[in-house]
Amino acid sequence: MSKIDKAREGEIFRLLADGRLTDEQFADVEQRLLSDIGFRERYIREIDIEAGLYEAFNFPGTYRVPAARSQFKALQLTIAAICATVFFAFAGWRIWTFAVPRPHPEVVASVLPSLKPVAIVTQVHQVAEGSVSNLKPGMQIIPGVLNVESGQVQIEFLNGIQVNIEGPAELHILTVDTATLISGKAAVRVPEGTRGFVLNTPDAAIVDLGTEFAVSVGKQGTSEVQVLDGMIDVSLLGNDGNTLTSQRLTEAKSLRVNRNPASLEPIDAPSVSLPKMQKQIPAPLRVNDEYVRSIRASHPTIYWRFENLVDGRVPNEISAGWSGKVHTAPDDTSAIVVRDGVLRFTPSDHPHGLEVQDEIPGFNRESFTIEFWVSLDNFHWATLVAVVPGDPNVSNRQLTLIESLVELPYKSSLVYSPGSFRFLYRHPAGDIGGTNVFSDRDSTPGLWHHLVAIKTPGGMMLYLNNKLVRHIAEVAACDEDPYRFFIGELYENRCDRQLSGAIAEFAVYLKALSEEEIGEHFRAMTANRLPN
Numbered sequence: 001m002s003k004i005d006k007a008r009e010g011e012i013f014r015l016l017a018d019g020r021l022t023d024e025q026f027a028d029v030e031q032r033l034l035s036d037i038g039f040r041e042r043y044i045r046e047i048d049i050e051a052g053l054y055e056a057f058n059f060p061g062t063y064r065v066p067a068a069r070s071q072f073k074a075l076q077l078t079i080a081a082i083c084a085t086v087f088f089a090f091a092g093w094r095i096w097t098f099a100v101p102r103p104h105p106e107v108v109a110s111v112l113p114s115l116k117p118v119a120i121v122t123q124v125h126q127v128a129e130g131s132v133s134n135l136k137p138g139m140q141i142i143p144g145v146l147n148v149e150s151g152q153v154q155i156e157f158l159n160g161i162q163v164n165i166e167g168p169a170e171l172h173i174l175t176v177d178t179a180t181l182i183s184g185k186a187a188v189r190v191p192e193g194t195r196g197f198v199l200n201t202p203d204a205a206i207v208d209l210g211t212e213f214a215v216s217v218g219k220q221g222t223s224e225v226q227v228l229d230g231m232i233d234v235s236l237l238g239n240d241g242n243t244l245t246s247q248r249l250t251e252a253k254s255l256r257v258n259r260n261p262a263s264l265e266p267i268d269a270p271s272v273s274l275p276k277m278q279k280q281i282p283a284p285l286r287v288n289d290e291y292v293r294s295i296r297a298s299h300p301t302i303y304w305r306f307e308n309l310v311d312g313r314v315p316n317e318i319s320a321g322w323s324g325k326v327h328t329a330p331d332d333t334s335a336i337v338v339r340d341g342v343l344r345f346t347p348s349d350h351p352h353g354l355e356v357q358d359e360i361p362g363f364n365r366e367s368f369t370i371e372f373w374v375s376l377d378n379f380h381w382a383t384l385v386a387v388v389p390g391d392p393n394v395s396n397r398q399l400t401l402i403e404s405l406v407e408l409p410y411k412s413s414l415v416y417s418p419g420s421f422r423f424l425y426r427h428p429a430g431d432i433g434g435t436n437v438f439s440d441r442d443s444t445p446g447l448w449h450h451l452v453a454i455k456t457p458g459g460m461m462l463y464l465n466n467k468l469v470r471h472i473a474e475v476a477a478c479d480e481d482p483y484r485f486f487i488g489e490l491y492e493n494r495c496d497r498q499l500s501g502a503i504a505e506f507a508v509y510l511k512a513l514s515e516e517e518i519g520e521h522f523r524a525m526t527a528n529r530l531p532n
Helices: 006-017 025-033 037-057 071-088 090-097 289-297 515-526
Strands: 106-109 119-125 144-148 152-157 163-177 178-189 198-201 204-217 223-238 245-249 254-258 263-267 302-304 324-327 337-339 341-344 355-356 368-376 382-389 398-404 423-432 437-439 449-456 460-462 467-473 483-487 501-509
Touching: 025 037, 119 163, 144 152, 152 245, 204 245, 223 263, 245 263, 263 341, 289 501, 289 515, 337 460, 368 398, 368 515, 398 449, 423 449, 423 460, 423 483, 437 460, 437 467, 449 515, 483 501
Parallel strands: 178 198
Antiparallel strands: 106 144, 119 152, 144 163, 152 163, 163 178, 178 204, 198 204, 204 223, 223 245, 223 254, 254 263, 302 501, 324 355, 337 341, 341 501, 355 483, 368 449, 368 501, 382 398, 382 483, 398 423, 423 437, 449 460, 460 467
């Protein structure tokens, strides 16, 4: 039970704002904020008054009487208020940093320990010269406030939804499928198979129905929406935070959400230019001779460099055997492109992949290592490598899988951190079970990643960018059966888990690479620079 009675709440709120609560009082306030809706609403009203007084006295002429807020806006402030209580534990004045305009692009993240990342920064463009930003590709974002003063910052939620924010803008990131654009402009792309993303504005809720759209929120809070592909539902919200009226918007249509009077108004086109999604183009890997020498010195059985096709096949740099065979539909040759050291995949409606030409005898006799570089176009569940029995009648059973994983919009038997890489080993080869090793939200789209998966009779190891992700020390069965493998999708005859992205410098060893060899390969590639 809480020790705070209602008569003392005002006094407790002022002590909190001044940073003068005892540890016991602070813990009690935090518990009440998380569990008591009425307490949160009273807290918000009190802190609004405190913040207004602070701004009026310390920044004369800048304070404005706030407009009435709906319950929906109160919910936004509730989330910010819970985050703010932790800041007050260190310095009471931090509460007002949410109200004062920020001079630089930055993320102000909640520091509640239970919150996990929901998105990752993938691109940062045209940030104002001389500004200091804590945003960079690969940065993980937990629920909080994203401020962009200028330029564009593109983020990707861990379910594959992409949002490109154009500054000046303020985006409140709430969950993996919910955000609120307080001001500025944003473009949203929702991948096929993922629906239900909600982008809120001050007076509306935009619900995706499988689409790409853009939205702007002006200084007076008026919103404009344009559908670029697919369709959305736009809800006008009442003072209680619920839908007053809604309208479905289809491709090439635009809509204005008016505040006074509250209405949804079809318009021919937005009054301002709206941003578009930035295409994810990985930087060249720029493989040097030292890297090639280091790979050869480790004596791989297969080494595919993807510089070109010879008689329609990717040559093995080590021997005449085990070349790579491209298989695509006759009218879908663009689904796989081999050029300039990169094997690039584009999803399609037809099965396609790259498969080893011949069976590999003794592949699982003792140890094996699979090593390559990969760059994803976006977060998605994709099979990078599938090792299957040599018998084509059981090719839908896997001995090993290396995959990228996304937060699924439906239930899965797997428990993992979305945005991860997965290394699976199962013996005998099958379609269920096995032992998994997962990385931790490290498959950032647009960046090159060095993956090394090792199986030995004594266990499994996964290395990512020269770091051991995990070592599972348990007996792993061996056999004398021949195996083969393919790259780019789960099955060679079905369109499941197709890869959208690029693979380079693919090597297979019938031994376990040592930690020293892995480090040497990585350092040779990244000497004096990063590949991204």
